[in-house]
Amino acid sequence: MCLAVPGKIISINHHENxxxxxxxVSFGGVIKEMSLAYIPTAKVDDYAIVHAGFAISLLNIEEAESTLTYLQQISERNISRNQ
Incomplete structure (x- = not known):
């Protein structure tokens, strides 16, 4: 099973190629370096769907926040079940 998650682009290392x-890209405070090759129009503060080190598409802030809220709720349920 593959999982792609939304992250917020916080800086871009521009390259001539x-x-x-x-x-x-920030994932709730965890920051990782990602390839932006598939989304050359990306800007700082955009949200992107990221999979395996590649930002594969842009999404609007409402979609990103909705997905992040669902992921947080799932995490909280799992934590409360394991206590």
Whole structure:
């Protein structure tokens, strides 16, 4: 099973070759360097769906926040079940 999650682009390392462009993406405070090759129009503060180190598509803030809320609720339920 594959899982892609939304993350917020917090910085972009511009490169003359768009296939080598990367950015720092925040996942609720966990920051990872990701390839932005598939979304060359990305800007700082955009939300992207990320899978296996690649930002694969952009999404609007409402979709991102909704997904992040669901993921947080799932996490909280799992924590309360294990206590």
């Amino acid at each position: 768009p296939l080598l462009q990367t950015g720092r």
